[in-house]
Amino acid sequence: MGINGKSYIVGIYEHPCRAALDKTLPQLHAEIAKGALADAGLSKDDVDAYFCAGDAPGLGPINMIEYMGLNNVRHMDSTETGGSSYIVHVNHAAQAIAAGHCNVALITLAGRPVADAKEGKPVRYYNQQAPDFPFEMPYGPNVTNMYAMCAMRHMYEYGTTSEQLAWIKVAASHHAQHNEQARLHDVVTVEDVVNSPMIADPLHRLDCCVITDGGGGIVMVSPEVAKSLKRTRVKVLGAGEAPKHLAAGQVDLTYSGACWSGPKAFAEAGVTPTDIKYASIYDSFTITVLETLEDLGFCKKGEGGKFVSDGNLISGVGKLPFNTDGGGLCNNHPGNRGGMTKVLEAVRQVRGEAHPKVQVRNCDIALAHGTGGLLGSRMGSATVVLGSEDA
Amino acid sequence: MSTDQKSKINLVVNSESKPYWEGAAKGQLLIRTCNACGKAHHYPRTICPHCFSDDTAFVEASGNGVIYSYSVTRQAKPPYVIAYVTLDEGVTMLTNIVDCEIDRIRIGQKVRVKFSEAGDGYALPVFTSA
Numbered sequence: 461m462g463i464n465g466k467s468y469i470v471g472i473y474e475h476p477c478r479a480a481l482d483k484t485l486p487q488l489h490a491e492i493a494k495g496a497l498a499d500a501g502l503s504k505d506d507v508d509a510y511f512c513a514g515d516a517p518g519l520g521p522i523n524m525i526e527y528m529g530l531n532n533v534r535h536m537d538s539t540e541t542g543g544s545s546y547i548v549h550v551n552h553a554a555q556a557i558a559a560g561h562c563n564v565a566l567i568t569l570a571g572r573p574v575a576d577a578k579e580g581k582p583v584r585y586y587n588q589q590a591p592d593f594p595f596e597m598p599y600g601p602n603v604t605n606m607y608a609m610c611a612m613r614h615m616y617e618y619g620t621t622s623e624q625l626a627w628i629k630v631a632a633s634h635h636a637q638h639n640e641q642a643r644l645h646d647v648v649t650v651e652d653v654v655n656s657p658m659i660a661d662p663l664h665r666l667d668c669c670v671i672t673d674g675g676g677g678i679v680m681v682s683p684e685v686a687k688s689l690k691r692t693r694v695k696v697l698g699a700g701e702a703p704k705h706l707a708a709g710q711v712d713l714t715y716s717g718a719c720w721s722g723p724k725a726f727a728e729a730g731v732t733p734t735d736i737k738y739a740s741i742y743d744s745f746t747i748t749v750l751e752t753l754e755d756l757g758f759c760k761k762g763e764g765g766k767f768v769s770d771g772n773l774i775s776g777v778g779k780l781p782f783n784t785d786g787g788g789l790c791n792n793h794p795g796n797r798g799g800m801t802k803v804l805e806a807v808r809q810v811r812g813e814a815h816p817k818v819q820v821r822n823c824d825i826a827l828a829h830g831t832g833g834l835l836g837s838r839m840g841s842a843t844v845v846l847g848s849e850d851a
Numbered sequence: 852m853s854t855d856q857k858s859k860i861n862l863v864v865n866s867e868s869k870p871y872w873e874g875a876a877k878g879q880l881l882i883r884t885c886n887a888c889g890k891a892h893h894y895p896r897t898i899c900p901h902c903f904s905d906d907t908a909f910v911e912a913s914g915n916g917v918i919y920s921y922s923v924t925r926q927a928k929p930p931y932v933i934a935y936v937t938l939d940e941g942v943t944m945l946t947n948i949v950d951c952e953i954d955r956i957r958i959g960q961k962v963r964v965k966f967s968e969a970g971d972g973y974a975l976p977v978f979t980s981a
Contacts, residue, residue: 588863591867591894591896592894593863594862594863594864594865594868594894595868595871595893595894595895595944595945596894596945597861597863598861598862598969598975599933599945599946599947599975599977600924600927600931600933600947601933601945602924604924605922605924605933606933608922609920609921609922609933609934609935610920612920612921612922612958613919613920613958616920616958616959657925657926658923658925659924659925659926660922660923660924660925660926661922661923661925662922663922706943708890708892708893708900708901708942709891709892709893709894709941709942709943709944710942710943711919711935711937711943713919713920713935837945
């Protein structure tokens with residue numbers, strides 16, 4: 461049983477804060493739930509399914525359902541694939557609605573890494589019982605150097621350059637200048653990116669995403685409920701999810717799990733990459749975007765550098781407008797998990813509610829893609845294709 | 852803790868990994884190989900991730916390999932080099948490149964294992980120019 465056309469996104473909310481010093485983690489989840497349900501025109505008592513990931517404290521859904529007083533939940537899912545979790549949740553919520561398990565699904569993400577650091581709270585340590593831990597952690601892997609090795613190898617195999625990667629940040633910054641809530645507003649140039657401090661060769665500071673607090677939420681409903689609401693509805697057309705890892709030592713850092721999640725999502729939606737008017741692409745780093753665009757089939761493998769150059773990702777300028785909210789590179793990467801905000805901007809685009817300066821004309825089909833974990837080792841990839849009522 | 856800093860080496864030695872670390876302490880790089888399908892894998896597991904056989908054993912690797920990819924963590928003091936090295940036996944492992952001029956490190960460069968002290972009598976396999 462497929463999910464095409466069997467559920468709708470009717471409510472979204474992006475928390476406006478970027479530093480949450482005066483808010484607790486559960487409080488952020490609740491404020492987000494309230495915002496998303498208000499956007500949908502629904503109440504908390506309408507919610508019969510709840511989805512959250514590893515960012516939720518305690519036992520995840522159990523603690524959050526109690527805290528928020530969601531008294532009618534009969535379907536729960538706490539799938540954890542890092543930053544892509546919320547795109548997986550959209551897929552799972554669509555499946556649950558299509559199967560008749562629920563009618564109103566609420567998904568929330570929240571995080572406060574900025575506040576936690578200021579309060580001196582320890583960062584969350586990777587579980588020492590993870591089987592890879594003993595053989596990797598002694599070597600000092602961190603988020604940036606693990607993504608950097610992907611960029612280094614991609615450059616080696618395909619001749620990709622730092623200037624080409626920089627164009628991805630440049631495009632995001634062009635969009636972020638119109639987003640009042642964006643963490644970074646200033647338009648940057650290719651020179652600004654390649655002259656910013658080297659963090660882990662070949663990635664510069666401006667190749668990296670922002671670190672922010674806040675989060676976001678999504679409300680998904682059955683077609684029957686959607687028809688009863690006033691809000692512009694966004695149809696879920698197809699989705700895919702896939703793990704990718706080090707394959708027992710047969711390491712290839714030049715591609716992501718998008719090469720499996722993408723084709724499944726496109727097939728289910730009955731579309732091809734050329735049908736996509738707008739794409740939200742997970743942008744923890746510039747290299748994440750470049751490899752993902754290739755893997756999703758927007759260009760051939762190895763030609764991502766050429767594809768992203770000269771403003772091809774800038775709305776109104778290039779062929780594939782991406783991350784028109786400014787993305788994780790400039791706007792928001794709440795809780796170090798960017799999958800949620802990818803869905804939110806894709807929904808705004810299909811609704812026609814993106815900022816007028818970046819709104820894509822006749823945006824009837826949009827895509828959102830997430831990469832959770834590390835591109836340089838193991839990841840959960842997830843893709844969703846969304847459309848207007850007529851799509 | 853800043854994620855830019857290389858944290859203190861803190862080996863996790865458990866029943867599955869202990870022979871690997873004991874080998875390293877004696878100056879041996881061990882890789883796990885499957886007697887059923889004949890393939891090597893890394894990191895080492897009891898049950899073969901290729902064919903699911905439980906007939907696996909550690910064998911000593913030659914210690915030779917080439918750099919598949921690397922990165923210099925510039926903000927760390929001192930900067931350090933993380934790398935994936937493909938061993939002659941065909942598996943690729945995460946490691947550090949040490950005792951090299953870091954700006955001359957290249958993908959495809961031949962490297963050879965060496966062992967750095969990891970405390971409690973253990974040692975960590977790292978690589979340097981061959």
